[in-house]
Amino acid sequence: MTEPDVERLRRQLGGADTERLVQRLRQRMARGQPLTGTLSLSQPTPAERLAVQRLLGRRPGRGTSVTISLDDLDQVVRRSGMHPDGLAAAVERLTGPVPVSAEIRAAEAAAWRTAAAPLERLGRYRTELADWCADRGTGTLLRRLSGTPAVAGRLAEDLVEVLASLPADGVPLARLAVRATGDAHALDSDRPLATLVLSAVRAVWWPGDDEPTSPAERRRALWDSAGVLVDELSSTVLVLNVTAIPGSRLHAFTAPAAMTGEPLVLTLRQLGRERPSFPAGDVHVCENPTVLAAAADRLGPACPPLVCVNGQPSTAALRLLAALAAGGAQLSYHGDFDWGGLRIANLLRSRVPWQPWRYDAAAYRVAVADATPGTLTGQPVEAGWDADLTRLMRGHGARVEEELVLDALLADLAGSR
Known part of the structure; x- marks a missing residue:
C-alpha cells in the first residue's frame, strides 16, 4: 500500500491559507456528507485564492467567493x-479523526433552522415574499454566503430588516443600509x-424576464425596481410635452422643452428636489422610446403629454406618474403585447391608476390581424385589468411590440390634443 506523502500534504493543505477550506471539509464530514460536488469560500483572501490556484492548477476567478470542485x-x-485514500483521509491525517454522530x-440541523427562522417569520406577514x-x-x-449557523443567523436578521423596508420610495442605498443594519456599506x-x-x-x-447584461447596470436596475437609489442621477424618465405648474423648479426644465416639442430626460434628483406638481389632464404612457421619438418627430409641440417608462419602470418614472395622478x-x-409587457403593466397598475390605451383584448385582436406578430415565449402572466387578454394571447401565441402598432398610437395622439 502506498504511504501518504505527509510532508507534501502539510505543505499543500496544512497551512494558514487553506485552514478555512480544511475546516469546511471537516464540517461536511462531521455532518456525514460526502466530499463531492462543490464548496464555496465567501470573501476569500488573496492568500486563499492563491492556495486554491496552486492546488487545482487554475485561476479560481475574481468574484466575491471561490468555488472549489x-x-x-x-x-x-x-x-x-x-x-492515496483521497481527500477525506487527508483531512483526518491533518486534523485528527472526525466524529460523526x-x-x-x-x-x-437545529442550528441552521434557528438561523433561518427570521425568514420564516417574514414570509408569514409579508405574503408576497413567502x-x-x-x-x-x-x-x-444563505448557507453558502454565511458558512456557519452563527453567521447565518446574523445575516438573516439583517436581511429581514432590509426586506421589511421594501419596496421603498426612492431611498438611497446607503441610507437603507444604515437604517437596517447600522452599517452604511452593508449593501455594497x-x-x-x-x-x-x-x-x-x-x-x-x-x-x-430580461436584465441588463452589465453587472453594474443589472444591480442598479434591480435596486431601482424596489425603489432603492444607487444614486440620484442614474434613475431617469423620458417625457414629451409634460409641463410642471408655473413657479416650480421643474417648470424651468419642462416648459422650454414642451414649447419646442422636444423629448426631455428627467432625473430622480430633479423630481425629488421638491414635491412635483402638474396640472390635471390626459397623459399617455408608453413602454418603448420609439413611440415617444416618433411622436416628437410627427407631432412636436402638438403632441399631448406623453411619458415613456422605457421597459422596467424606474423609480423616477414611478415618482413622476404618481405626481401626475395626484394632480x-x-x-x-400602452405596452408590448408579450408576457414581459404584461408584467410591467401589472407593476404600474399596483402603483398608479391607469386606463388601457389600445391595450386590452379587443386591441390585441386587431393588432394580431393587422400586424406581422412574433412568437410569444416565456411564462404566461395574468393581465390584471383584462382577464380576456391573457386568454387570447395564450390562444394566438403571438407577441406584438409597440412599434408594430405605431401608426395607430400616433393617430390617437394626434386626435386627442
Missing part, C-alpha cells in the same frame, strides 16, 4: 501522492447581504 481536489490529493447532525423565503434555493444561498455590491436582498428583489419586484391627470397606458 471537491471531486477535482480529491483527484489532486490522490494523484499527487498527498494521500446523530446528535451532532441533529444539533447542526415563496422566496420558503424556497430551498434561498436557504442554500461585494457584501453577502446585498446578494441575498437582490435575490429577493429579482423574485418579487422585478417584472421582466388629477388621467393616465392611459
